[in-house]
Amino acid sequence: MEGVVPILLQLLFAFALAVAGSAISTWFGLSHGRLCALISFAAGTLLGVTLFAILPETWHATGWWRLLLALASGYGVFFLVSKYVHHVCPACAASHFDEEATHRFSEIATALIVALAIHSTSDGLALAAGHESHGPHTQAHELAGALDWPLLLAICVHKVPEGLALGALLLGAGLKPTAAIGWVALVESTTILGGVIGVFVLRDVAPLWTGLLLAHVGGGFLYLAGHAVLGELVKHGKGLVLANFSIGFLLIGGLALALR
16 A cells, blocks of 8 residues: 555645635636636646656657557547537636536536546546556656656646636536535546546556556647647637746746756
8 A cells, every 4th residue: 555645645635726726716706817827827737747747757668659649549538528528628618618508508517527527537547647657666766756746736737727617617507606616526526536546456557558548648638738728829818828838838847857
């Protein structure tokens, strides 16, 4: 059970940030301009952690062609879920959620919950995989912080606007604040579920498979980052979006490089 407590604390922290975000948006409200800034910043961190942490740490374990396939599979899963089920991220498509929620929330509720549960489970698996990828049974133990901390930071930063957007969506659909927060907590609890599954499944798995899972998650991060930035560029000024995106990207890049 060594190492289980730290990852559980990380999962609980990420979960708490999403719920806190929903509480802020349902009780106090948040302008879409500020939400846009947070979304863009979070998108930058997701792209940064993929390029500066996930890819360098998985390259040697997987080889380039497996890495590309895993990235493509992660991107493809989120693309297909968003196209045929529902948007996997309320923050990354906040304007779409706002339009749908006020008209036909009862019709999209099930699809929304399924899509977000897939997304949050993936977040939890990513934290678990990042933690296990540098355990004592791997050759990358000395590079623990180069992946673990940037990954944790990127996911936690992303959880805040995710909770904000989902809470606002549910409030706009007519739910009371307490009910909206409860639904957010229920959906985001799959982050913990994914992490717990990952901890026990990945414990005795070869580094190759851990690396492939991380690359798969990284592909999903690429989809989220691209979808978020393009969506916000359409609705808001390019300066606001690109500035906050760049800050998030450079923050994660600097952290990853400093921890090597």
